Amino acid sequence: MDFGATLCTRSRPGCARCPFSGDCAAHRDGRSAELPAPRPARALPERSCLLLWLEDAQGRIALPRREGPGVWRGLWSLPEAADARQADAWLRVNLRIEAARVERLPAFLHVFSHYRLQIQPLRVAPVEALPSVSESEGPRWFERAELAGLGLPAPVRRLLDSNP
Numbered sequence: 372m373d374f375g376a377t378l379c380t381r382s383r384p385g386c387a388r389c390p391f392s393g394d395c396a397a398h399r400d401g402r403s404a405e406l407p408a409p410r411p412a413r414a415l416p417e418r419s420c421l422l423l424w425l426e427d428a429q430g431r432i433a434l435p436r437r438e439g440p441g442v443w444r445g446l447w448s449l450p451e452a453a454d455a456r457q458a459d460a461w462l463r464v465n466l467r468i469e470a471a472r473v474e475r476l477p478a479f480l481h482v483f484s485h486y487r488l489q490i491q492p493l494r495v496a497p498v499e500a501l502p503s504v505s506e507s508e509g510p511r512w513f514e515r516a517e518l519a520g521l522g523l524p525a526p527v528r529r530l531l532d533s534n535p
């Protein structure tokens with residue numbers, strides 16, 4: 372018999388029928404309705420990243436397709452960097468930008484089942500969409516109107532939708 376599932380259930384323990392009631396501390400103390408206490412919520416590890424919102428003079432947004440492992444694989448997303456140095460390197464390599472006007476947008480938290488991600492969006496605009504950057508290696512530029520038809524990670528879509 373699965374005792375916990377049939378007799379000593381969390382919401383309605385059957386103490387009157389229970390063969391262990393004589394030895395049960397919860398029953399003795401009149402606390403059978405409260406015990407066992409629910410497990411404390413597991414503290415999720417926290418990570419952080421920068422998301423680069425790159426916009427050209429026509430208002431198009433640069434989105435690379437996520438490759439490799441990761442929860443957003445196959446989705447179009449804003450370029451991600453671990454820190455400012457990596458963000459600078461990404462801009463240099465992919466768009467040949469040395470210095471750009473960067474606006475820090477409000478940071479926000481996105482909670483996955485196994486970790487919490489603190490996201491700091493950086494808006495860089497206007498940037499020049501260089502024709503020499505091949506689509507297979509760099510981001511593609513999308514009009515705002517095209518975003519609705521794309522597979523985007525939920526927090527990226529929320530971010531783009533909330534900032535016209």
Ligand code: SF4
Nearest residue numbers: 379386389392395403
């Ligand atoms: S007596 Fe104790 S073990 Fe038995 S059902 Fe009640 S709370 Fe559960």
